[in-house]
Amino acid sequence: MHDHAPVSGIRGASARRLLTISLVITATVMIVQIVGSVLSGSLALLADAAHMFTDTSALVIALVASIVAARPADDRHTYGYRRAEVFGALANAGILIALAAWVGVEGVGRLIAPEPVDVEGGIMLVVALIGLLANAVALWLLGRAQRTSINVRGAYLEVLGDLIGSVAVIVAAIVIVTTGWAPADALASLLIAAMILPRAIGLLREVFSVLAESAPAGTHVSEIRSHMLRNPGVTDVHDVHVWQLTRGAPVFTAHVVVEPAVLQHGGSAELLESLQACLAEHFDVAHSTFQLEPAGHSDRDAAHA
Incomplete structure (x- = not known):
């Protein structure tokens, strides 16, 4: 006795379209930043370009995972492939952590260097402004989709x-x-x-929460049980389990005594x-x-929730 609400194909197609547009924007700006970094000698611009490279890779991963996740359920994968989004987000988090370590080492190396590196601030400024505009557009495009997909959220955070x-x-x-003060770079x-780093850790924590089949953040089993008990004829609710396949896809099971x-x-x-x-409305x-x-049924072989 269950209810399978179909995953919205429109929502999935829309997310993939937004990811594709964001990928094109990010890849283009990444190339501009790499060229700008070479011309200006800016480490900060190169770090931002490296982050853009990470974003490009993350968006590719997100796009592939989104396509895989859209595959219908079958006899072997009865919940479908939406968990693929979580693995995509896990890869994104790993890339972010590696990037943070590399940028940190390079930044400290420049600060302790005996001679400051010459940086062309004008070129650096123009390229950074282009990056700011492109990121603002990509962020706006991904804003709504990231609320329902942990995979798109990973790309959004980056x-x-x-x-x-x-x-x-x-x-x-x-x-x-x-001022000519080069260490600012x-x-x-x-x-x-x-x-x-903190964004990567936060995303990693959310991924582990999903893989551990923990209840979604903000979900209170006692509150759900209370709502169910208000239905006429329901006397008890036990063996309650709630987890999520990915962000925005919670799953609920329970034994209901009537x-x-x-x-x-x-x-x-x-x-x-x-x-x-x-459950759907509240x-x-x-x-x-x-x-x-x-009432009086004694099937309690599962752990009580």
Whole structure:
């Protein structure tokens, strides 16, 4: 006795389209930043370009994972392939951590170098402004889709970091142009590294939460049980389990003890519809499975929740 709400194909296609557009924008700006870094000698710009390279790779991973996740369920993969999004996000988090370490080492190396590296602040400023505009557009495109996909959220967080990184590069470029103080470039690169790491850890924590089949953040089993008990004829709810396939795809199962009259008088279908509507409307759970049991039934072989 369950309810399978179909995954919206439109939503998936829309997410893939947004990822593709963001990929084109990010890859283009990455090339511009690499050229600008070579011409200006800016480490911060190169760090931002490296982050853009990471974003490009992450968006490719996200796009591939999104396509795989859209495949329909089959007898072997009964939940479909949406968990592929989580593995894509895991790869993104690993890339982010490696990037933060590389930028940090390079930034410190420049700060302790006996002679500061000459940096062309003007070129650095123009390229950073281009990066800022491109990141703002990509961020706007991914804003809505990231709320329902952990995979798109990984890409969104990286673009957000790039936007903040572009601001840091712009500030450093202005300092260099106005004062000639070259270490501002290395400091900006360290700031970019410092911003990357916590975002990567946060994404990694969310990925592990999904893989560990923990309840989604903000989900309270006691509150769900309370809502279910308000349905007429329900006397108890036990063996409750709630987890998520990926961000925005929670799954719920429970044993529901009902008064014998509900089963004897054909009220099962109506009760199931009420329970499913309760979870869908109040807790945004599209996939729910219930086992109805008459009062006095002693099937408690699973761990009680």
